[in-house]
Amino acid sequence: QTQQALPLLSKKYTFPAPQGRRPPPPARSPPRLLPPHAASSGDSMTIACGFSRFLSTTRVHSSTNRVLSLWFASCPCSSASASACASEPPEIAGDPDTVREGRAEIFADKSNSVFFNKAQVNNRDLSIAVLRWFVLKRQEEHDAQLKGRRADIPPEQHADGLDPATTGSEDTALRKESSLKAPKVLEALAASGLRAIRYALEVDGIGEVIALDNNEVAIESCKRNIYHNGILASSKVVPHLADARIYMLTHPKEFDVVDLDPYGSPAAFLDSAVQCVADGGILMCSATDMAVLAGGNAEVCFSKYGSYPVRGKYRHEMALRILLACMESHAIRHKRYIVPVISVHMDFYIRVFVRIFTSASTVKSSPLKFSHVYQCVGCNSFHLQNVGRINSKDKRNIPLPNFCPTVPQECSECGGKFVMGGPIWSDPIHDRDWATSILSNIRATSGLYEAYAKISAILTSVSEELPNAPLFVSLHSICATLKCTNPTMVMFHSAIRNAGYQISGSHADPLALKTDAPMSVIWDIMRCWVKLHPVKSQPENLPGSRILSQEPQLQV
Numbered sequence: 001q002t003q004q005a006l007p008l009l010s011k012k013y014t015f016p017a018p019q020g021r022r023p024p025p026p027a028r029s030p031p032r033l034l035p036p037h038a039a040s041s042g043d044s045m046t047i048a049c050g051f052s053r054f055l056s057t058t059r060v061h062s063s064t065n066r067v068l069s070l071w072f073a074s075c076p077c078s079s080a081s082a083s084a085c086a087s088e089p090p091e092i093a094g095d096p097d098t099v100r101e102g103r104a105e106i107f108a109d110k111s112n113s114v115f116f117n118k119a120q121v122n123n124r125d126l127s128i129a130v131l132r133w134f135v136l137k138r139q140e141e142h143d144a145q146l147k148g149r150r151a152d153i154p155p156e157q158h159a160d161g162l163d164p165a166t167t168g169s170e171d172t173a174l175r176k177e178s179s180l181k182a183p184k185v186l187e188a189l190a191a192s193g194l195r196a197i198r199y200a201l202e203v204d205g206i207g208e209v210i211a212l213d214n215n216e217v218a219i220e221s222c223k224r225n226i227y228h229n230g231i232l233a234s235s236k237v238v239p240h241l242a243d244a245r246i247y248m249l250t251h252p253k254e255f256d257v258v259d260l261d262p263y264g265s266p267a268a269f270l271d272s273a274v275q276c277v278a279d280g281g282i283l284m285c286s287a288t289d290m291a292v293l294a295g296g297n298a299e300v301c302f303s304k305y306g307s308y309p310v311r312g313k314y315r316h317e318m319a320l321r322i323l324l325a326c327m328e329s330h331a332i333r334h335k336r337y338i339v340p341v342i343s344v345h346m347d348f349y350i351r352v353f354v355r356i357f358t359s360a361s362t363v364k365s366s367p368l369k370f371s372h373v374y375q376c377v378g379c380n381s382f383h384l385q386n387v388g389r390i391n392s393k394d395k396r397n398i399p400l401p402n403f404c405p406t407v408p409q410e411c412s413e414c415g416g417k418f419v420m421g422g423p424i425w426s427d428p429i430h431d432r433d434w435a436t437s438i439l440s441n442i443r444a445t446s447g448l449y450e451a452y453a454k455i456s457a458i459l460t461s462v463s464e465e466l467p468n469a470p471l472f473v474s475l476h477s478i479c480a481t482l483k484c485t486n487p488t489m490v491m492f493h494s495a496i497r498n499a500g501y502q503i504s505g506s507h508a509d510p511l512a513l514k515t516d517a518p519m520s521v522i523w524d525i526m527r528c529w530v531k532l533h534p535v536k537s538q539p540e541n542l543p544g545s546r547i548l549s550q551e552p553q554l555q556v
Contacts, residue, residue, distance in 0.1 A: 098228075099116070099118070099194075101121055101124070101194060101198065101450065102124075102125075102128070102198050102201070102202055102448070102450065103198065103201040103202050104194055104197040104198045104201055104202075104225075104229055104233075105225075105228065105229060106192050106193070106194050106197070106221075106225040106228070106229075107221070107224060107225060107228065109192065109221060113217050113221075114191055114192050114215075114217060114218045114221045115191045115192070115218075115263060116191060116192050116194065119347065119348075120261075121450055121451050122346055122347065122451040122454045122455060123261065123286060123346065123349070123351055124194070124195055124198060125449045125450060125451040125452075125454075125455055126342075126344070126346075126351065126451075126455045126458075126459075127195070127259065127284055127351075128198060128199065128202055128203060128449075129438050129441065129442050129449070129455065130282075130284070130341070130342055130353050130434075130438060131185075131199065131203050131206070131257060131282075131284075132203055132204070132441060133434065133437055133438045133441060134183075134257070134282050135183060135203065135204070135205045135206065137434075138180070138183060138256070138280070139180060139205075141280065142180045181207065182205055182206060182207030182208075183205070183206060183207055183256035183257055183281075184207045184208050184209075184210075184254065184255050184256050184257070185199055185206060185207070185208070185209040185210065185255065185256070185257040185258075185259070186209075186210045186212065186248070186251075186255040186257065186258045186259065186276065187199070187209065187210065187211050187212060187259045187261075188212050188244040188247075188248065188258065188259065188260050188269060188273070189212070189213060189244060189260065189261060189262055189263075190211035190212055190213045190218065190219075190222055190239065191213060191215075191218050191221075191222075192218070192221050192222060192225055193211045193221070193222030193225050193226060193237065193239065194225070195259065195261070196209045196210075196211040196222075196237050197225060197226060197229050197233050197237055200232065200233050200236035200237050201229065201232060201233060202448070206236070207236070207256075208236060208238060209236050209237045209238070210238050210240055210255075211226075211237055211238065211239045211240065212240050212242055212244050212247055213239075213240075213241065213244075214241065214242060214243045214244070216241060219239050219240075219241045222239040223239050226239065244269060244272075245268065245269060245272045246272075248269070248272035248273055248275065248276035249272045249275065249276075251276055252275050252276060253275070253276070253277065253278045253279065254276060254278065255276055255277060255278060255281065256277075256278050256280075256281040256282070257277075257281060257282055257284070258273050258276050258277050258281070258282075258283050258284070259284045260273055260283070260284065260285040260286065261284075261285075261286045262286070262287075262288075263288065264287075264288055264289050265287060265288075265289045265292065265304050266285050266286065266287055266323075267304040267305060267326065270285070270326060270327055270330045271330045271333075273285070274327065274330050274331040274334065274336055274338075274356055275334055275336075277356045279356070279357055279358050280355060280356075280357060281355065281356055282341070282353060282354070282355050282356075283327070283338075283353075283354050283355075283356055284351070284352075284353050285323070285327070285351070285352050285354075286349055286350065286351045287319070287323055287349060287350050288348060288349040289304075290316075290319060290348060290349065290350070292304065292309075293305070293309060293315075293318075293319035293322055293323065293350070294309060294311070294315040294316065294318075294319055295309035295310060295311035295315055295318075301322065304326075305322050305323065305325070305326040306325075306326060306329060307322045307325055307326065307421070307422055307423055307424060308420070308421045308422060309322060309421060310373055310375050310382075310419065310421035310422075312375055312380060312382065312471070313380070313472070313473070313474035313477050313509065313512075314382075314471040314472050314473075314474075314508070314509075314512070316345040316350070316508040316509070317345070317429075317470075317471055317472065317506060317508045317509075318373070318421070318424060318471060319345065319350050320343045320344075320345060320350050320352060320425075320429055320508075321424035321425040321426070321429065321470065321471075322424055322425075323350060323352055324338065324340055324343065324352060324354070324424075324425035324429060325369075325370060325422075325423055325424050325425040327352070327354060328366060328369065328370075328425065331356060332363045332366050335358055335359070335360045335363055336356055336357065336358045336359075336363070337356070337357060337359065337362050337363055337366065338354040338355070338356055339354060339355045339356075339357065339431075340352060340353070340354045340425075340427075340428065340429045340430065340431070341353050341354065341355060341430070341431040341434040342430060342431070342434060342435060342438070342459075342462065343429040343430060344458055344462060344507060345507070345508045346454070346458060352429075364398060364399065365388075365397075365399055366388075366399075367386070367387045367388025367399045367401075368386055368387075368388045368389075368390070368399050369425060369426060369427040370386065370387040370388070370422070370423040370424070370425065370426065371384040371385060371386050371387065371422060371423060371424060371426035371470065372384070372385050372387065372405075372420055372421070372422040372423055372424075373420065373421040373422045373424060373471070374405065374407045374418040374419070374420055374421075375418065375419055375421065376411040376413070376414065376416045376417070376418055377416045377417050377418070377419060378411060378414040378415065378416025378417075378543035378546075379411060379413050379414040379416060379481050379523075379543045379544075379547060380473075380477060380481065381411060381413055381414075381519040381523075382471060382473075382519070383406065383407050383418075383519070384426055384470055384471070385402060385405055385406050385407075386402055386426065387401075387402060387423055388400060388401065388402055389401070389402045389403070412520075413519065413520070413523055413543075413546070413547050413550075414543035414544075414546045414547055415543075415546055416543060424470070426470045428467035428468060430462050430463075430465060430467060432463055432467060435459055435462045435463040436463045438459060439456065439459040439460060439463055442455065442456055442459065443456065458507050461505060461506070461507035462507050464504055464505065465504050465505070465506060465507065465514060466502055466503070466504045466514050466515070466516065468516065469502070469504075469514045469515055469516050471514075472506050472508075472509070472512040472513055472514040472515075473512075473513045473515075473519075473522060474509065474511050474512060474513070475487075475489065475492060475511050475513055476511050478522070478526055479526075481543055481544050481547070482526055482530060482535065482544040482547065482548060483535055483536070483538060483544055484526070484529065484530050484533060484535045485533050487529050489511075492513065492525070495525045495556050496513075496515055496517055496521075496522075496525070498556070499517065499521055499525070499554060499556070501515055501516050501517035501521065502515060502516050503515040503517070520553070521554055523547055524552040524553055524554040524556065525552075525554070525556050526547075527547070527548060527550070527551070527552040528552050528554075528555075528556040529556075530548055535548075
């Protein structure tokens with residue numbers, strides 16, 4: 001049809017104007033150009049108007065783009081109509097439905113050729129909340145650093161009107177650094193581009209957003225969605241067809257924000273991702289292979305993340321710590337290290353937000369952040385032991401390999417064997433200041449978040465967690481081992497605090513008891529509880545019977 005129409009562009013043909021109301025055309029009928037003999041000398045319209053409708057519904061080969069653009073410039077329509085023709089967005093076949101989330105709107109892909117998961121709205125809303133705070137925090141840190149550097153310059157050289165030749169180059173350099181560039185964002189696995197578009201539209205102060213994907217269909221869908229969301233999205237979001245691993249390796253320390261949200265495990269992208277983030281930047285990473293991280297396939301977890309999971313009640317928090325340990329192990333190979341700010345388990349996946357810095361001296365203390373987990377197969381008691389230790393006699397504080405396991409061959413509570421898991425990340429997985437600040441911002445702008453109830457509840461729990469208490473015990477699991485009735489959560493919390501220890505809940509489990517008290521104190525509390533609420537007689541070989549056969553060493 002295009003080849004037949006192009007020779008007609010050099011001439012002007014007319015066809016009769018429609019008389020009365022024209023019946024609607026059949027569905028998806030191709031536009032038809034009228035031949036020259038159909039023209040009349042009466043009231044007429046130029047064929048150019050009909051041909052513009054033909055162009056909007058017909059795919060035109062790239063080789064004719066130049067000819068068509070010249071034709072549009074000489075369109076015989078009025079100037080206003082011609083500009084409207086040229087600026088009209090391309091029509092999508094079948095007029096598909098759209099999906100709106102936040103301020104962004106994308107076309108629904110009914111063929112499922114481009115991945116889109118509506119349930120991940122919690123993930124995207126939380127990421128936007130963290131990114132908003134990161135932009136503010138980054139500016140605060142830059143201002144504080146600039147103020148400290150200005151303090152090193154003599155006061156007489158601070159005047160803006162002085163000649164740089166006399167004041168030196170230091171003050172001139174500070175003037176150039178006083179304006180912080182907008183953070184550059186990389187969405188490594190863009191798919192429909194919804195996340196990248198939302199970042200551009202909803203995060204103030206954000207810079208260029210690179211939407212990356214190695215699927216041509218996804219990139220075409222991303223382009224349509226970017227164009228559909230107006231000039232702001234088009235000016236900031238740049239779609240790019242490339243392999244994420246190669247792209248990140250070839251752009252070291254270029255992006256202030258890198259977002260990894262793969263379908264499954266992010267393990268294949270971590271080594272290139274930790275190199276791509278600029279110093280002080282943030283890496284946001286998701287993992288949906290919870291069957292692997294939670295202990296369903298321990299050998300697969302070790303091959304992907306270099307750690308063995310343990311199937312305890314704390315398995316979701318352990319999954320977070322396995323992912324963080326894997327990210328740290330990749331970062332230290334390049335003299336870099338991570339600082340977790342928010343780490344959460346939501347729905348069917350985990351999501352971590354870590355900042356990345358470069359320091360060869362800090363990397364040396366990395367063994368102190370890893371621990372092995374020893375869990376009893378009988379009573380589920382667990383103990384942690386760091387991979388490294390500090391020699392108190394050495395003033396350099398260089399970590400050394402730790403001694404033999406602190407746990408005996410058999411559990412001192414029930415006599416069961418221990419299984420070993422890890423290594424896992426045993427340092428804090430949250431920054432409480434970040435959590436409280438992000439939560440305050442979310443509450444102040446609750447109308448901007450579709451998943452406000454979900455993310456505010458999670459951040460509230462995160463802000464109340466004990467930072468230095470890895471993993472947790474479950475009150476129902478403890479009572480099931482002893483086959484006794486449950487004390488209330490308030491009563492158990494009170495007993496722990498009266499014993500001189502700290503306790504909190506966990507966002508990963510509503511029945512979690514996260515405490516710095518040793519397992520011996522927890523079992524002593526339960527022994528005293530059973531004395532007040534006796535249980536039925538049980539066989540002596542059961543773990544619960546062996547635990548209750550010992551007298552409590554702590555008066556609760």
